Amino acid sequence: MILSKILLIEGACIHILLMQWSHTVAWVLSLGNIYVIILLIADYRAMSLNPILVSKQEIRIQYGIQMLSYIEIDNIESVSMIKFEKLTKKDLKTSITPLVIEPNVLIRLKSKITVIRLFGKRQMVDQVYLFLDKPHEFQVECHKLMDKQNNI
Numbered sequence: 001m002i003l004s005k006i007l008l009i010e011g012a013c014i015h016i017l018l019m020q021w022s023h024t025v026a027w028v029l030s031l032g033n034i035y036v037i038i039l040l041i042a043d044y045r046a047m048s049l050n051p052i053l054v055s056k057q058e059i060r061i062q063y064g065i066q067m068l069s070y071i072e073i074d075n076i077e078s079v080s081m082i083k084f085e086k087l088t089k090k091d092l093k094t095s096i097t098p099l100v101i102e103p104n105v106l107i108r109l110k111s112k113i114t115v116i117r118l119f120g121k122r123q124m125v126d127q128v129y130l131f132l133d134k135p136h137e138f139q140v141e142c143h144k145l146m147d148k149q150n151n152i
Contacts, residue, residue: 003100004037011037039065052132054141056148059107063130066099069115071128074149077108079142081135095127103129105138 011033018026043064050062059071084102087095096115097103107128115123132138 004040007033007037007040052130052138054138054145056145059142061128061130063098066118067096067115069096069113069128071107071109071113073142073145075110075113076142076146077110078106079139079146080106080108081139082106082129084129091127094125095129096123096125097129098131101131103131105130105132105135107142 011030014033015026015030018029043066046062047064050064052062053060057073059073059076060069061071062068081104084097084104087097094112096117099118107130109126109128112124112126115125115128117123
């Protein structure tokens with residue numbers, strides 16, 4: 001939400017500056033800026049209204065409007081808390097990370113799954129990076145479910 005306020009102030013300043021050069025360019029840029037602000041607000045609302053759900057068979061991950069995926073419990077290799085480091089280009093092709101925020105949880109998968117990204121783009125991944133408010137609780141719950149699956 002802070003980013004949207006910064007964009008609003010920056011957009012107004014750029015609009016005034018560009019109005020001296022071209023009214024059309026100023027208004028097009030301002031409309032684009034408003035679109036980005038609306039997109040950020042929609043992402044924030046989607047994050048608060050659609051939490052990550054853990055059930056006995058799968059984990060439903062809807063991380064705002066940035067990503068949507070279902071991960072079967074028996075497809076999870078490991079769940080760990082991490083300190084995020086920048087990924088290589090090769091890793092970025094097979095991983096999904098949230099935009100803007102540094103993740104604190106890594107889910108490694110046994111086989112690739114399809115993730116629906118922003119604007120409906122599909123990507124096959126074998127690692128999912130997330131930022132969670134309670135990463136330790138998520139990790140413990142996933143390990144319990146993984147142990148139950150292994151015992152069956």
